[in-house]
Amino acid sequence: MPKLTIDGQEIEVPAGTTVLQAAEMLGIEIPRFCYHERLSIAGNCRMCLVEVQPGPPKPAASCALPVAEGMTVKTDSPMAVKARKGVMEFLLINHPLDCPICDQGGECDLQDQAVAYGFDRSRYDEGKRAVEDKYFGPLVATEMTRCIQCTRCVRFATEVAGVPQLGATGRGEHMEITTYVEKAIESELSGNLVDLCPVGALTNKAYSFLARPWELKKTESIDVFDAVGANIRVDSRGGEVLRVMPRLNEEINEEWLADKSRYAVDGLKRQRLDRPYVRKDGKLQPASWGEAFEAIRTAVAASSPARMAAIAGDMADAESMVLLKDLMTGLGSRSLDCRQDGALLDPDNRASYLFNSGIAGIDQADALLIVGSNPRWEAPVLNARIRKRYLAGGFKVGVIGPQVALTYKTEYLGAGAETLAAVADGSHPFADVLKNAKKPMLILGMGALTRKDSATILSLAARVADNSGMVSDEWNGFNVLHTAAARVGGLDVGFVPGLNGRDLKGILDGASSGEINFVYLLGADEIPMDRLGKAFVVYQGSHGDAGAMRADVILPGAAYTEKNATYVNTEGTMQRTRLAVFPPGDAREDWTIIRALSDVLGYKLAQDSLAQVRDRLATVSAVFDEDTPVAAAKWKACGATGSVDQAPLSSPITNYYMTDPISRASRVMAECTEVYVNGKQQRTGTNG
Structure with a gap:
């Protein structure tokens, strides 16, 4: 592993680590706009410039520079500081500086960095550019004149959400971030674009102009709109919940949150029962x-x-x-x-109703069979984790049940339980895929467990697990994906x-x-x-x-x-x-x-x-019991033998945006239903 020195501190890091990552390991913060640890490296904002020796006599972008043996890095040298001040001046040339009316005010990365590297006046006398606002749908508001082209939103949509509908057009000062065809972004994770945007170009449309961040009481809590249990932060003022944001939990939701969990909270103040x-x-x-x-x-x-x-x-x-x-x-x-x-x-067989591998266990799997489930609607954050594993390579996904557009490549095996029976008895080719995998995984959805032949389907799924070596002392890939938090x-x-x-x-x-x-x-x-x-x-x-x-x-x-x-x-x-x-x-x-x-x-x-x-x-x-560690559930036989129904397997969710009393009371979810489910994508006004 290469050794390098950063600001006088020596560190040894794995090969391939970037200078910015190595600095973070030492607790040294390097400013950035385009870099994000969960997205690919773009290297286009240039805010993370540092001085590197030996090397050319100019600053280098630390987010895209791999470490090398004997490298000496200075993050706060006069060259680096001057370079960052220059980058900040260029960024602010066309920025509208409308902080008093911007919803991102108080939570804006550009504001924070401008304090350290900005100047108190501008040398730019020409007229600022203006960019027409884009329509991203009913959830994300746009003010594209503020955009600094960091492309975080483009990379998130393509890499994490799996909907490559955002991109850049034009060059230089004429570059704009937009959808290729103007329509709502078709993703159940689109609200994360707001969190990723380092300026106020993309904001929470439902939260617009309701409050400033310093007015809010922030409460750490748990999401209950699906069974994933994403960690969230509830922001409230007085007796009203104004917004919900994700909290970091690497084991469950990383730092993402599904749109219903984020935006359905306006339903908390409508159709309420407030007396017997x-x-x-x-x-x-x-x-x-x-x-x-x-x-x-x-x-x-x-x-x-x-x-x-x-x-x-x-x-x-x-x-x-x-x-x-x-x-x-x-x-x-x-x-x-x-x-x-x-x-x-x-209820007496806990292993038969749990996601036994754990959500983080998806990262270790090398083959997956989805039965009677549409994880994109039933658990969007979990589905994003499956896509993350798919992008890492060496991961085959087979689907039995509803044929839907998931955000990763799948092999459609069949619609009914008879296909599962073929996999269970080894006559289907995908049975060999599971057997040859080191850590195969099966996801059994509620669409397969709410039928008359559910006991037989459960038994067949257990046979698939047993015959493919899915369950061992170190690994249990038999997973049930619930749709209900309770x-x-x-x-x-x-x-x-x-x-x-x-x-x-x-x-x-x-x-x-x-x-x-x-x-x-x-x-x-x-x-x-x-x-x-x-x-x-x-x-x-x-x-x-x-x-x-x-x-x-x-x-x-x-x-x-x-x-x-x-x-x-x-x-x-x-x-x-x-x-x-x-x-x-x-x-x-x-x-x-x-x-x-x-x-x-x-x-x-x-x-x-x-x-x-x-x-x-x-x-x-x-x-x-918080003080008692819970042992892994013991694997044992489940289900019952019998004949299977010829009806195709389906997902229990037909409208992702309205699945419970809170989301059905939400006006925002009603608008999403019109746009995404009923297909009425119409632009109304500047921001949709």
Whole structure:
């Protein structure tokens, strides 16, 4: 490994390391605009100039200069500083300097570097150039006169998002960043362009002119719009969430965030349930908490344990699920289910419902079989990780199920489960691809686990894993990709039918026939409400969605930004949200509602604080104990033998932008649905 000296400090680094990277290892910061550690090197902003000896008597771009043995680098020499000041002067020649009205003000890399290398006046007397704004879609606002042509956005769209729709036209002062054909950028990761832009050329359209960064309270939290569990930062002012941004987590989301997770937050302030309601004379009427609880007590008294049931929704937190389970069990009911899509998942076999390799494990895989899933819509950040692995080379991807345009090259094997059976018995050529791979991987989606033949498909997938050497002591490539943030936590809690209890299908059948006359919906909005028959329905949730419309009693709960709550992502990692703002009106954190209700129903739960609830969680499963390392799930047989349905496998998501009560209440997501799903790409006004 070559040794070099940077600002008097000697360092030994791997061959191929750039001078800029080596300087960062020493804690020496070199200014840059175009360089980004997750993108290819462009070397076109020239802000990272340094003095290098031996070498030509001129500054060199450190981002594109590989280290060499015996090299001496000076990052703060008079030559380097003068060169950077010159670069900054050139950058500001055509920049509009409209910082007071720029949404990037206070978070702008150009502002920060201008403090160190800028000048207090300009020597440029000619007129500044002006560039027409471009239409990038309903999410990203453009002010292209501010653009400094760093090409970060172009490289991200091409390399990470996999939608090569951005590029540069013209040369020199006439160069412009634009889409080749003016239309919205067709990516579920387009919001990351805003984070990457070092100036105010690309900004968050939904957040425009709402606040300045120093006015915001920043809360570290977790995303719950899919099962990846991306780490996020919630920016709020007063009682309102204004924007959501990604946090760095190399194991889960790196530094990316999906568009729905970023932009659907305007749905947090629309169609909210902010007080209890009780249905009287066929109409929902506002009520007090006492009246709502009394109505539930009366309904429970008129029922019996065998006729009561509870269903948990896709955004339910583990605290509320464990208390609701304890309450229902205490009342004698065994009919519980957290699988509101009816997915066949065995709660006693954790390896059969986890993304066992881990999301970061995708980087190690050398072959992949996707079954019944569209990861581009079900988990965009995870899909970007698959593309990252594909670009590294030596990675074949086979697809069984929906034939969709993923962002990497795939081999389409077939539409139905019979193709999976052929791979399982070794008669399909892709079986050899998996067998010859050192670390093969399989992703099984909810589209394959919500069918009548799901048990057989699960068994076939397990056979593929066994026959291809996918599971060993060092590696488990059998992965289930969930679409619901609450699903793994619900299974770990045991929010599933007890002895002689009913699952989702049994609950719906029983409610339709009258055998079930009391149903508690914990944020469950994705079930067919018409199948609840004449049952007395309690809905606890944050939004007036399908469940609230059917309910006889509504208990207003908190959204994920309004509570300290626990979730387990698709790979089985326990993470927690943090309270950023308080729930509106009379709404309360979900576990406190269930705890208060238990008093009225005559089965008082023992937990009086969040800490006690989390202690209860830890007794249910070690997954929820922060002090106990969780061992990898043990691999064992899963599924059942049987015949497969000839119907093609499909993805459960038909509209990525509207999958839950929050996104369905979002105006931004409604506009995205019109543009991307309904195909109405029309430009309206300067910024779209």
